Amino acid sequence: MSGWWTIISTQTPEQMADMTKVNKEAFLASWEAGLFGADWIAQLCAQGKATQLAFNGFPNRYTAPVDIIAPLLQAGIAEAHDGDFPQDELTGWPGSITVYPERIAACLSGQLLSIEVWDQS
Secondary structure, eight states: OOSEEEEEESSOHHHHHSTTTOOGGGEEEEEEEOTTTTHHHHHHHHTTSSEEEEOSSSOEEEEEEHHHHHHHHHHOOEEOBTTBOOTTSOEEOTTOOEEOHHHHHTSOTTOEEEEEEEEOO
8 A cells, every 4th residue: 555654642752763662542643544645744844833853754753733733633534535635634544543532632732742654655
């Protein structure tokens, strides 16, 4: 499958990089998407709303404040239909989307989130 697997977590990038310290209870959302499924985070970086820390696909690693990411997650991740992945929406393969609204609501304003986007090709 060509596409991307995205994980958004309250853990630091350093904790996410060390597989022995990854806490799945800290995940706010995860999903798989097609070819353009990472365009949303690239757009946030271009707007200065997110920071890219690593770019090699295994994973691409970013940070962004919860104040930027939470509204996107709360609006919902659109399921992709017939291979259509709109570039201005978070999209995911049907059945692959997991969002934890209670964890998102528990985040503090200004809290920095880690975003990992794994190349699935």
